[in-house]
Amino acid sequence: MFGSGFPTNTLDDFYDAKVLLLMGSNTTEAHPIIANRIKKAAKQGLKVIVIDPRKIDMVKVSHRHLQIEVGSDIALINAMIHVIIKENLYNPEFINQFTVDFDSLQKQVERYTPEFSSKITGISPEEIVETAREYATSGNSMIAYTLGITEHHCGVNNVFDIANLALLTGNIGKKGTGIMPLRGQNNVQGAGDMGCLPNQLTGAKSITDDEYRLRFEKEWGIQIPSKVGDTQTRTFEKMENGEVKALYCIGENPILADVNMNHTRKIFENLELLIVQDIFLTDTAEIADVVLPAMSWGEVDGTYTNTDRRIQRVRKAVEPDPGIKEDWEILCELSTRMGYPMSYNNSQEIWDEVRSLAHEMYGGISYERLETEYSIHYPCPTEDHPGTFIMHEKFHQENNPTGWKSKFVPVTYTEPIEMPDEEYPFVLTTGRRYESYNTHFQTRYYAPGVKVKQTEETLDIHPLDAGRLGIEDGQLVEVSSRRGALTVKAKVTEQVVPGLVFMSFHWREVPTNVLTINEFDPISGTAEFKACAVNVSIAK
């Protein structure tokens, strides 16, 4: 809608915002330092509205907690849009000048009255109306979200609706507003921006942009297919039907991290060639045909891109084992072996190639500047450019000189694919825990003397449900879904509501993803990690 997939503002903007909708983000555990910022801003008057099915720690500093039903975000946002339009809390002049398709948005949200959406979300109509008013009228409202928004079969629509809300109220393109997806991995933003996506080249421009593609073809001396490639999800489908024969997997452990694990394992075993490049012998590496040992953080040099478009230097601290190599070095040597010579002396040479090819984004961000300035927000086209703190400022230029208009994308609420029933009466939602990270290969190794609180997986269950089933805290329970079953200790906690249970995916001993469902967003390919139906009983 805004023409790019970047976080629109910076982490400093929490201090300038008046209202923050914090959606599907267990910030304290997944992004602790950002949580500290939000808490500090809350003390200075920021109204934090937590929208989350769980009573997460951020609720303590919140102005309000909308404890919505899992996967009902669109019902809530559409109702907020409904209220904002009905009560004339939007700026018609802004809508006229900078947007198109307002009429279809208006039509789409007509039936999402607060009463209608209250039944879906479990939030009272009054609270929906109040939240809509607060967001629309504060002057500066911001939205931050994490995987609680995207890990649904309707993840892309969830994000579209967040953008609809921001655009409708003009909360975009100025300080203290905007939309901030909080990224879960140190360089997930950077990997995508560098072109490690099926639909874009370095600099986050579309692969279908002929002129841009030509720039790379000239520099690299080859032809690049103009057709968008396959997402991970599509690749899995093609592995299943035998079309994909070879997979090169770098620093990822999909066997443990992806949904419906028993199925994932089966399709990986279908491959003729599985190459894994990693720092440990992960579950995925164990079934590979060839495993290449890579350098880890602490051993590599280069840059990362953080969650607010900041390029920062990562530096080598220790000499790695002489037998291992850096990712780019491995790829260069393999590439040369396959008849396309590639070689660089160091990471700076590679970065300078990135800077020259994607100069609109990174031209001005040299290693020298990063030494003195610590971090620079892209886009930063030239050495004398300060970097870009706020994207889309064009929305607030008088008379819209660029003529840019943003399109509303109205969306419909659809319930999670698998709803609880008699056989599987609980909704299982999954996420991260504070001390652990993803498939836990790194966080197994804490420094000596550090007391880790959560040392194993638990099923977090509400006291009412536990009481009804005769389950005590710490007792072993069996959790089963239509796809698999496992045994795990129960943790009785009011962090979840009755009917909802929670697990992380950190422990290979308790592989939560044997339970999760292989349903995906049709556009992004993101899996519905956040909702599936399970049964819980005392383990025999």
Next chain:
Amino acid sequence: MEATKHVKTVCGYCGTGCGLVLEVNNNRITKIRGDKDAPVNNGQTCVKGAFAYEYVHANERLKYPLLRKAGKLVQATWEEAYDFIAEKLTHIKTTYGTDAISLFACARSTNESNYVTQKFMRAVIGSNHIDGCNRT
């Protein structure tokens, strides 16, 4: 004993991008503190960033390439591993076409490594079938 080295870097866990100062003794990270000069965290750290660094020195780290021979992963040289991959990839590419090869890139690796990764896929394999866990 070498003198203690202090290295400024950025945390490798979540996407916040906290600046850290690593204390290094005898080629081992021995302590991590938040970098007061870092604009993101102003010296703060979380439990992962400050303490979960021992994996870098873990004995279980991979130290040489492994090749599957007679059903088992066994130690191989880089040359053997490269030869095996190059031959297999070339064979699959010529037999089934470029659509039969996919790559999952690493969201933990540097921008520089990720740039080279997609260049490898597009220039050497000739395909856009590259994705990361941006969605998961």
